[in-house]
Amino acid sequence: MxxxxxxxxxxxxxxxxxxxxxxxxxxxxxxxxxxxxxxxxxxxxxxxxxxxxxxxxxxxxxxxxxxxxxxxxxxxxxxxxxxxxxxxxxxxxxxxxxxxxxxxxxxxxxxxxxxxxxxxxxxxxxxxxxxxxxxxxxxxxxxxxxxxxxxxxxxxxxxxxxxxxxxxxxxxxxxxxxxxxxxxxxxxxxxxxxxxxxxxxxxxxxxxxxxxxGGAPSGVIDLLNEIRTANNLDRVILTKLDNGEKIMGFGHRIYRTEDPRSILLRQKCLELQGHDDWLDLAVDAEKRIVHLLNERKPGRALYTNVEFYAAAIMRSIEMPPELxxxxxxxxxxxxxxxxxxxxxxxxxxxxxxxxxxxx
Incomplete structure (x- = not known):
């Protein structure tokens, strides 16, 4: 076959x-x-x-x-x-x-x-x-x-x-x-x-x-850089949804539920809250983005993938995209x-x- x-x-x-x-x-x-x-x-x-x-x-x-x-x-x-x-x-x-x-x-x-x-x-x-x-x-x-x-x-x-x-x-x-x-x-x-x-x-x-x-999570880095602070979350995400843009870091070709790696990276970021601003932003952003996606795309069950939190970690340690x-x-x-x-x-x-x- x-x-x-x-x-x-x-x-x-x-x-x-x-x-x-x-x-x-x-x-x-x-x-x-x-x-x-x-x-x-x-x-x-x-x-x-x-x-x-x-x-x-x-x-x-x-x-x-x-x-x-x-x-x-x-x-x-x-x-x-x-x-x-x-x-x-x-x-x-x-x-x-x-x-x-x-x-x-x-x-x-x-x-x-x-x-x-x-x-x-x-x-x-x-x-x-x-x-x-x-x-x-x-x-x-x-x-x-x-x-x-x-x-x-x-x-x-x-x-x-x-x-x-x-x-x-x-x-x-x-x-x-x-x-x-x-x-x-x-x-x-x-x-x-x-x-x-x-x-x-x-x-x-x-x-x-x-x-x-081996594509790098650079799209998520760009998203986090654009959001920058929790105050900008709704404006950035809603604008992207209005324009029909993909929200990077959400959805996976294999996992139909949450990516288990994303769950564990989220937990690690939660444990480290207060120690790094970019890890804090990722945790806050995920909650709000999932809420907005469920409002705009009900039934799609779009969850974060490993690239979302990977990007937050790479950004927190100031790792350049080529790495x-x-x-x-x-x-x-x-x-x-x-x-x-x-x-x-x-x-x-x-x-x-x-x-x-x-x-």
Whole structure:
């Protein structure tokens, strides 16, 4: 049976994650995502997706030590970065540097260590490339900072406020994995040929670059910038509705109820109320926008998607738009590497058929 774009075709059985659009449930390894990430760090959540269980104390200490070790990039990686054209898109430059990890020495590592190494390295690579492209001095990683805090430190040279780190880390944990999306499928197809993890992640990064998949929440940023204060909410939203404009950050192609990631990001913003003006604005704006949408579009059940609160978090930490998709990739690399290892464990090459049609 022909399905354009393989829509609704089941090509993989996986134990990593499930996405239930009708009930609004996202599960990591069978656990609802809120239970999987609650009181867990980025590293612990990554370990869970890779191994199917949370790390014991000694395993967690070992993993954190590995993440710290692999923040220090090989010298040749920085050398390549310095030679790349300054007008390359960040996603293209990131893909180039990750592909350069395909050395005999790296390929000889156990695949779980390869996963940890490139997951730890990707935010360092991203921050380094961003600062090179913007004419700023590269900032060395800070061993005393967490994975997320170190990323923000290397971007700005300032230790981030705890509220900013907490909000961004919640976003990263919630977007690590989301089923058989385009970039994950690309990674699995590549490694199904018995290629390697580096090649598969390179394929995934190339796929994530496309705006139909890794599109940044810039439209929501524009909306929040336009609203700016709660006093402007009704005027801005009603004008857009009168003009037939789409309210960015509302509605999702898969979820028919609230996006569970949006719910959890909202909760995090509520916990952090009073610590950041942009997070406060997002919470106030969502309540009012949902009310106005229900008034104007009764029965449509338009809920916030993950991009709405992601945009608020990005705005609160003053992250420039060119870093949105790279930051999404810094999270999703955990899911990619988990799927790569799962594919390797029971591999069959992907070989769908095509149907010839006359022009």
């Amino acid at each position: 022909f399905r354009k774009g393989l829509k609704d075709v089941v090509a993989v059985q996986t134990a990593i994650a499930s996405v239930e659009g009708d009930t609004g449930e996202l599960r990591y390894r069978g656990k609802l995502v809120d239970g999987a990430i609650e009181n867990r760090s980025f590293e612990e959540t990554a370990y869970f997706l890779w191994n199917g269980e949370f790390p014991a104390k000694s395993q967690y200490a070992e993993l954190k030590a590995e993440f710290t070790k692999y923040r220090k990039l090989p010298g040749y990686i920085e050398g390549i970065a310095q030679e790349l054209p300054k007008d390359m898109l960040l996603m293209d430059a990131m893909r180039t540097l990750i592909s350069a990890y395909a050395t005999k020495e790296f390929s000889a590592l156990p695949v779980i260590k390869q996963a940890a190494a490139i997951t730890a390295a990707l935010p360092v690579i991203t921050a380094m490339l961003y600062r090179i492209q913007t004419g700023q001095q590269i900032i060395a990683p800070a061993d005393h900072l967490s994975h997320t805090a170190n990323y923000l430190w290397m971007l700005t040279g300032k230790e981030p406020a705890p509220a900013q780190t907490e909000a961004l880390e919640t976003y990263l944990k919630l977007t690590m994995e989301h089923g058989m999306n385009a970039s994950t499928f690309a990674a699995r197809v590549t490694v199904s040929t018995e290629s390697d993890m580096v090649a598969a992640v390179t394929s995934a990064l190339g796929t994530m670059k496309g705006p139909l998949h 949105f998709t790279p930051t999404f990739s810094i999270a999703r690399i955990v899911g990619w590497t988990a799927h790569i290892m799962e594919q390797q464990s029971d591999n069959v090459i992907f070989r769908p058929q095509s149907e010839y049609v006359k022009n």
